[in-house]
Amino acid sequence: xxxxxxxxxxxxxxxxxxxxxxxxxxxxxxxxxxxxxxxxxxxxxxxxxxxxxxxxxxxxxxxxxxxxxxxxxxxxxxxxxxxxxxxxxxxxxxxxxxxxxxxxxxxxxxxxxxxxxxxxxxxxxxxxxxxxxxxxxxxxxx
Numbered sequence: 001x002x003x004x005x006x007x008x009x010x011x012x013x014x015x016x017x018x019x020x021x022x023x024x025x026x027x028x029x030x031x032x033x034x035x036x037x038x039x040x041x042x043x044x045x046x047x048x049x050x051x052x053x054x055x056x057x058x059x060x061x062x063x064x065x066x067x068x069x070x071x072x073x074x075x076x077x078x079x080x081x082x083x084x085x086x087x088x089x090x091x092x093x094x095x096x097x098x099x100x101x102x103x104x105x106x107x108x109x110x111x112x113x114x115x116x117x118x119x120x121x122x123x124x125x126x127x128x129x130x131x132x133x134x135x136x137x138x139x140x141x142x
Contacts, residue, residue, distance in 0.1 A: 001099065001100045001101055001102065002101035002102070002103060002104045002108055003097055003098065003099045003100075003101065004096075004097065004098040004099075004101070004108070004111060004112045004115055005095070005096065005097050005098075006095075006096040006115060006116060006119050007093065007094065007095050007096070008093075008094050008096075008119045008120070008122075008123055009091055009092070009093050009094075010091065010092045010093075010094055010122070010123045010126045010127065011090075011091055011123075011126075011127050012090075012091070012092060012126040012127050012128075013087055013090050013091075013092060014063040014064065014085040014086070014087040014092045015063045015087075016092075016126050017063070017085055017092045017094060017122075017126045018062055018063035018064075018066065018085060020122055020125055020126055021066045021083035021085075021094075021122070022057070022060060022062070022066035022083075023037070023042075024036070024037030024042035025037065027042060027044065027133075028133060029125040029130055029132075029133065030118065030121040030122045030124070030125040030130065030132075030133055030134070031044065031118060031121070031122075031133050031134060031135065032044045032045065032046060032133050032134070032135040033132070033133050033135060033136050033137045034046070034049065034135070034137055040056060040057040041054065041055065041056050041057070042054070042055050042057075042068075043055075044135075046135050047135075048137075048138065051073065051074065052072070052073060053070060053072065053073035053074075053076055054070070054071045054072040054073060055068040055069065055070055055071065055081065056068065056069045056071050058080070059082075063085060063087075064084065064085050064086070064087075065082070065083065065084050065085065066082075066083045067080055067081065067082040067083070068080065068081040068082075074107065075101065075102065075105060075107050075108065078100060078102075079098060079099060079100045079101055080097070080098070080099045080100050081096075081097075081098050081099075082096070082097045082098075082099065083095075083096055084096075084097075092126070094119075094122075096115065096119060098111070098115060114134070117134060118134055121133065121134050
């Protein structure tokens with residue numbers, strides 16, 4: 001199965017990064033403005049809710065790992081989104097994986113590019129330099 005992978009060093013401890021990847025509230029800071037949440041589930045709305053992804057928190061090892069199972073949404077259904085955090089003297093090396101894609105389609109390639117941008121949004125949010133989520137209520141921020 002196809003996978004998207006990224007790695008980034010964040011100038012903040014894992015305790016600061018973890019809430020950004022393990023909660024709907026955190027996703028609102030760097031990923032999407034339209035987030036509906038419960039304790040272990042989030043729903044992310046994109047492009048005036050023309051696209052909706054539902055995620056379920058499936059693994060948590062605070063502050064080192066959070067994994068989400070995609071339960072709906074285009075080619076995302078059945079995939080996993082994993083964030084692995086390694087603290088190193090006040091910095092965090094984050095490994096990101098969006099796994100279990102059925103194929104490397106054009107949409108997969110587009111998502112890979114978007115996840116690359118999202119890694120820098122996440123880094124900025126953790127470092128206190130956030131410009132907000134990439135996906136606003138109306139579309140995409142630039």
